[in-house]
Amino acid sequence: MRYFGLIWRSAWRKKIRTLLTILSVFVAFLLFFLLNAIGQAMTGGGATIESASRLVVIHKVSLINPLPISYLNKIAAVPGVDRVSHATWFGGYYQDPKQQFGQFPIDPDEYLPIYPELEIPEEQLEAFRTTRTGAIVGASLAETYGFEIGDRVPLHAMWPQQDGSETWEFDIVGIMTNTSKGGSDAMFLFRYDYFDEARLWSKGNVGWYVLTLSPGANPVEVANAIDAQFANSPAETKTSTEDAFARSFMEQMGNIALIVQLILGAVFFTLLLVTGNTMAQSVRERIGELAVLKTLGFRDQAVLGIVLAESILIIVIGGMFGLLAGAGLLAAVSDTFSAMIGVGLSVSSQSLVLGIAIMLVAGILSGIFPALQAMRLTIVDALARG
Amino acid sequence: MSEILAELRGVSRSYQKGKEKVEVLHELDMDIPVGDFVAIMGPSGSGKTTLLNMLGGLDRPTSGTVKVGGAELSSMSNNQLSNWRSTHVGFVFQFYNLLPVLTAQKNVELPLLLTNFSAKERAERAAIALDIVGLADRARHRPAELSGGQEQRVAIARAIVSDPTLLLCDEPTGDLDRETADEILKLLQVLNSEHGKTIVMVTHDAQAAEYAKRTLHVDKGQLESRAAA
Known part of the structure; x- marks a missing residue:
């Protein structure tokens, strides 16, 4: 929490880029919660x-x-x-x-x-x-x-x-x-x-x-x-x-679970590329600043943590908005869906936990390489480059 | 005889540049007493900044020892050096190196994030440091909203906020006009004479060096000293 202000402000260094990244994360998680709910309604859960x-x-x-x-x-x-x-x-x-x-x-x-x-x-x-x-x-x-x-x-x-x-x-x-x-x-x-x-x-x-x-x-x-x-x-x-x-009924349309998983796989792969690119750019732009942090006494691990936390923060913001929008949208279409196949739609606690876990993992995966790059910076070289 | 703060013995530093080995410092000996204000001058590539980096624990000698405040820097691990820097030394750079996303106040508070001070205490100490450098009224401004001289003052406030004994300044006036440079140098003099900071300043500028108590000349990785005028 001590570094939160620093992480928050660094994340908003380039506002438009961060907003666009958050938007792409938002869309990815909106799709995740919607497709997951539909997939679950069609393929799992319910009474035994x-x-x-x-x-x-x-x-x-x-x-x-x-x-x-x-x-x-x-x-x-x-x-x-x-x-x-x-x-x-x-x-x-x-x-x-x-x-x-x-x-x-x-x-x-x-x-x-x-x-x-x-x-x-x-x-x-x-x-x-x-x-x-x-x-x-x-x-x-x-x-x-x-x-x-x-x-x-x-x-x-x-x-x-x-x-x-x-x-x-x-x-x-x-x-x-x-x-x-x-x-x-x-x-x-x-x-x-x-x-x-x-x-x-x-x-x-x-x-x-x-x-x-x-x-x-x-x-x-x-x-x-x-x-x-x-x-x-x-x-x-x-x-x-x-x-x-x-x-x-819905299986008549094909292997819904597989289709859902393939779409989500593609969405999250793209998400990793988008967010990873944002973080890589962000680190490249502030090599000098990261070197200054190290000069002031921030340990290598602290710099790694700051960059990783920034990546996770961006994904969690987009993901939570995606969750809220997904829950709202599911509530709105649940009756219609229920009329079609007799099963309602909602964000289950299972997909909520899975969604949050994916947010954290995606945040770590997309931030880990830039974070490692930041951690390994040699102060003297980085100050000369920055 | 004054107490010695920094002591370099037989310090050499060489780099591999392609297939060629470049020796930047060569068996250099140096003592810096507590309370000193020393200017280090020399031509480009003479090893001035490398010497400063040694004193600040940013670089390690290839051979020889660097002791500052009794701590043997050359044998410390990276994390030990980080801890040591956070409490014992303040850095001032030519291009200020402030974080553009933070206000002056938050920039000055940065070193205090590594301490156990509360947010309130950090803010109070940063305010004092900004007051010392004469920028109390610019605390909420971001670097882009400050002049070069003001940015350098913020950088000095950041360097002194954790009350280190040693200030290392690498061309602190290199990016400033003469008038502003003089103001910054006077501020460094005040920090030296009134606040007891030991200052080592690398500079190309002979006028800047005149503000120091003494000047050391580095050439080809070796030191020659003479009294300041």
Whole structure:
């Protein structure tokens, strides 16, 4: 702390250069926290199967492979399964391809009881049961797109109807809300029977099954029993938690974790070059000053520490601003992201610790060579050069 | 006989310049009494600055011994020399060598960062040093906002702030006009006569040397002495 004033003022020797360096560090760490949060949401964390209360059954090969509707009763018969229902990815958009949200054909009587956190007035649920083209939408989605009960909403989907049309029309009959903390209700649910009858292909199939467990049932045993039942069949299954299921959605886009790591690797490599260059220039410009410090009695190690601390300071300033901006941005887009894949975004304590560790390591790595150069300066030579 | 502060015995210093060995100092003997103000003159390349560097523990002799205040500098490690410099010697350079990012006050406080003084004590001592050199009212100015003479005064304040016994000045007036140079030299005289600082000053300027008590001439790495006029 004694040297902090000296380090701080030295760091701001060339204000514009330091600001630009801090800006590049800021962008690097903003990307780090954003990509890390997205990567974590897609590839890790969440509840383990041992503690799961709901399980999801998908095709063993991939989520995009459908499962026969005939599995419904077989899964329901597995000991430990309380309720089971199904849903299918509709993949449509509203008016503009950019306006996508979760749309799922479901069974109104069986699906909603599995999600008690999705609340809807009884009369609206009844209307859903009795309206073949009926749809219920989450309150947040209704607010975003201005949906109201009674509206007829066209969705353009990847599923053609038997008449060849890819535009499906639905009547909004209910607005639901998600009462769980942090839960998303940005969903558009409609009836499976209408969907299955009207679609051109893949009839009799569903995207996945979701089930609740009987009290005391062992989730691992139930999952194993389901998967064993369909082993060696044309459509083998993989039973997992909801979090794992949500992530498998995103894995359709590719190896997210690897992509994230590659981007971050490139970003931090560039960051090291930028900051290292700044520090090297800074040391070159003040060889005479560093020699004066040594003349006054500053030890070689103190000079090394001062230059290293300066490098770390620049990275920590940029990094902390990146963290703050990242946290703010993640909070802003978390709902949207959650609506897309069902998993929210935030800066986890794990990525916070990792981020701070990277700040320190990057500060040391980018400053170590200039710092060693400063430490090894011979006073007499440096005074003559400076 | 005055007490001896600095004692050089048989000091030689040679450098390797390419394949050639250059001897800058050759078996030089010198005594500097406490309270002395000595000017060292000589042609370029005669070894004046190397001699000053030896006295300040910035360089080590190839052979011979350098003792200052009883401390054998030639046998000290780098860290020991750093510690010794921080408390026993103050340096004044031709081009002032102030840190441009710091105010005059903070420049003067620099040597005190190596002590256990609190921030308040450091500030107080720096203020006293600036007052001694007549720059109390320029404490918050940065070097770029000061004249050459004022910068050199700040450098002198920095040199004396930790109250060293020995001041080493390398061409302290070499970058100043005559009038300003005289002011700086008078200040050095005051520091010598009133504050008891022993001063060794390297200079090319015969007029500057007249402010010293005596002048030593160095030529080809060897010393000849004569009394000051």
